[in-house]
Structures are given as C-alpha cells and as structure tokens.
Amino acid sequence: MEKLVLVDKKDRVLGYASKEECHKGKGLLHRAFSIYVFDKRGRLLIQQRSEKKKLWPLFWSNTCCSHPRKGEDYIEAGERRLKEEMGFSCSLQMVDKFYYYASFKKVGSEKELCAILVGEYNGSKIKVNPKEVNDYKWVNVKTLFKDFKKNPQKYTPWFKMGLKLCVKAQERNKKLEKEFKNFSKNIAQKIYLKNKELLSLYVDKKFQKAVNYQNLTGGKRLRPILTVLSSKVLGGSEKDVLYPAAGLEILHNCTLIIDDIIDHSSLRRQKPTVWYKFGTSFAQCASMYFLGSAFLGANRTKNRKIVSEIFAKTIKTIMDGELYDILFEQSGREDEPFVVKNRFSVISEKDYQKMISKKTAFLFSTCCEVGAICAGGNKREITALKNYGFNLGMAFQIQDDILDIFGDEKTFGKKIGKDIEEKKIGNIVIFYTLKEISGKEKKSLLNIFKKGSIKEVDIKNALKIIKSTRSKELALKKADKYLKKAKECLSLLPKNKYNHLLAFLTDFLAKRKI
Secondary structure (H helix, E strand, O other): OOEEEEEOOOOOEEEEEEHHHHHOOOOOOEEEEEEEEEOOOOOEEEEEEOOOOOOOOOOEEOOEEEOOOOOOOHHHHHHHHHHHHHOOOOOEEEEEEEEEEEEEOOOEEEEEEEEEEEEEOOOOOOOOOOOOEEEEEEEOHHHHHHHHHHOHHHEOHHHHHHHHHHHHHHHHHHHHHHHHHHHHHHHHHHHHHHHHHHHHOOOOHHHHHHHOHHHHOOOOOHHHHHHHHHHHOOOOOHHHHHHHHHHHHHHHHHHHHHHHHHHOOOEEOOEEOHHHHHOHHHHHHHHHHHHHHHHHHHHOOOOHHHHHHHHHHHHHHHHHHHHHHHHOEOOOOOOOHHHHHHOOOOOOHHHHHHHHHHHHHHHHHHHHHHHHHHOOOOHHHHHHHHHHHHHHHHHHHHHHHHHHHHOOHHHHOOOOOHHHHOOEOOOHHHHHHHHHOOHHHHHHHHHHHOOOOOOHHHHHHHHHHHHOOOHHHHHHHHHHHHHHHHHHHHOOOOOOHHHHHHHHHHHHHHOOOO
C-alpha cells in the first residue's frame, strides 16, 4: 500500500503512514500538492472528481492533486500525477505552500501541507483517467471566483484556498517581472556604452565601427546582468562591477564570433553574423579585438589580478567545450586532421554534460563569481553564487537545445534544426531521441547525421523522428533539475530584492522562447 509522507507544519519529515490512516477521523498531517494548469489565455483547467472518490466525490477541483511518494520532491510527484490523471505533461513550478484542515461529512478529512504547483499547457491531448476524473473544463479565473461565492458547495475546500494563493503569487510575479525588465534595460544600456568604450580603445578609427558591429546587434545581455545582480545581492556597488561585467559580455561575444565562423552560421539575433557580413579574415581579427577588450574590462576593477585569472581560465574552458562540440559532429571537416582523428562516433550523457558545462555553464558561473568578488563576498557566498550560475547555465543550454528543435524561428532568432544541419549529436534532445529509438528509425536518423551535405528535406525528416519521441519531455525534466539546484543556492544568500530578481530570472529561463 502506498505510504504518504507525514510532516510537521515546517515540512519536516516525521514518518510515513498509509493513505487510509492519513485521511481517517481528524487525519494525520501529510504532504500534498495542488496543480493549477493555465493556458495562454489565462484560463484554468479544472476537473470534477470521480464519483468513486471517498472524499468530496463529484466536487469540482483544480487541475490535479495528490501526494508525493517517499523520495519524490513536489515537482517530480506533480508531473507524474498530472500524466496519470489528466493524460498530459507540462513543466511545473512551485509558487507557494499552505496548511489546511477540512473534514467531509463523517467519512474522513484532509489535513495537509499542500504545495501549489503551476504550469502552462496549450495542447489538446487531455485524456483523463475515469477512475480519478469525471469531467473537466477550461474556466476563466474571474468567473470561478464569482461562482465560489454563489455556489461554494460545488468546490473542494483546498481548491478555493489554493487558487487565492495562486493568484497572489501571479501578482507578485508580475511585479517582479516589471522590476526585472526595468533593471535589465538600465544595465543593458550601461553595458552597451561600456562595451563601446572598451572595444574602441587602441583600435584604428578606420576599423572601430566594424569592430563595434557585434555590440550593436544587441542580445539579452544576460551574462552582465547576472554579474551585476550577483554583486548587488551581496550589497556591492554598481560602479565596482560594471567594467568587469562589460568585459564578460565582450568575452561572450568573442566566443560567438568564433562559434559562427566554425559553424558557418549566417544569422544571429536575426542579423548577419560578423564573418557573413564582413568576411572571415575580418571576423578572425575582430575576435582578437574582443578578447583584448574583455581583459581591459577585467583590469578595471579592484581585484584585477584575481578577475583576470578567472577570465583567462574561462576563455580556455569555453574553448575546451567548443572543441568537444565540434568532435560530436558525425561528419564533415574532412580537411581537419585533428577532428577526423578524434571524432566521437557515440556520446554518453556524461560526455554531453561535460561539453555544455565547459561551453556554456562555466561562463554563467564565472559571471556570478566575478560579481560576488567585486562585492567583497565571503567564501561561502562566492561558492553559492558560482554554483547558482553553473546550474543556471546548464539549464540554459538544455533549453537552447530544446529551442533548436522545437522553437519558433522568428522568436528564437536562429534557424530551427541548426544542430541537425551541423550534424551534431551534442544536443540533449537528439541524444534522448537516439537513446529511445531503435532499428530502421535509428539507422535512418544516424544516416542523416553522417551525410556529406544535409538538405532541408533531411532536416524535416529528422525533426519528424525526434518529435515522435519523449525527448522534449525528458530534456525539460533535466533542465528543471538544474533550475531547482540553482534556486537552492539562492537560499544561502541574503534575502533581499536582488535575491528575488535572481529567483525570477531562474523561473523566466525555464519558460524562455529566445
């Protein structure tokens, strides 16, 4: 029999008991979760509980609710139960917890510490389990609150309590979103000006405009924003961190210029790449201008020796990752002896994680570390921020892999299926697909990656195979695990406005489309 997790009101585990014991009489306090799934129109998916339910049968309730099993966290349990009960899955986030007690006639009661899990679903594949659900519908939230007042007897008690907290959490999130947008816009503009200043130093006037082109193409400026936030969460001064933050953005753009040359990418941020616009020779020179400018940023800080050392280590680590990414390609570059000799015919998940940890996550970690150092953080704080950045970076790259296959080209700003075109199996979605398929299907997909030249029809056929698997779902779960670890790191830092902004950024990256 399934055992539920007994807890106190602070969610500390006290033991385990059967479902029957937990709901008998006045009940035993145990863990539970309530899921609220919305669509892009803001409607909430609600269900009518099965008539076979012992407690509150045929009452209308939130999308889904149940209990974590021993060893499961709330989100893992929620995603499992959503699939079991409603027949679909989506990424969930925990926004709050609440305690409640409610009894149902003389049958039993609910005494729960309940986590509120929120997700978004816009698909049509809802297939309810008739043993659990009698009916379902999408409802406007305002309409629901009106009906709560008019017909309270129709709804489960936890649904009404949880929805109020859910709406409050959404309001808090909107406020944070506004704060984050204002903060980001302000920092992005300052970073642009610092970049321009650093990039023009010691460069002939004839070349300055072209050198600044990559800076003009914009971008999210996510890495310097992370650097400044990491400083401010520890009480650091903006003036002490802006130059190294700009240096890190320049360093990042240096790697992008090189990456675009290696991958023959003609488009980035919906604009021509440096090599495509100016030619390969200029792009190679531009990458050196950028590298020199990055160290100018590192040198304009109180901790110049430490920060410069970190910059040097970071650029070398990223290049390690870049080389692994190239070696994961399944064909091409036949005129490059090192690549041909060292190419991976298969990769493990460990290989993939090593590659993205170096190519992407290490720079995120560096941004947070440099911000903490500029703020004068102690060893514990610097480590917490480094780990936060690393886990955030791992999730960011996994999300990037997902968008390469499932994204919208206009929104994403890059060609969909670019990793297929470049014959790379170092994409977690492709990795999980190859792990899941077999026989002719697997042979067909691998043959595409080993072709000398990949055409649009090959990309289309590969996408069809990939989209028939659970690869996206598995990749999202992996990203969620890293995001959860990132948030755990934030709990070790001062609780202030900037901590909340870092938490918002973590949630934002989980849902990003660009």
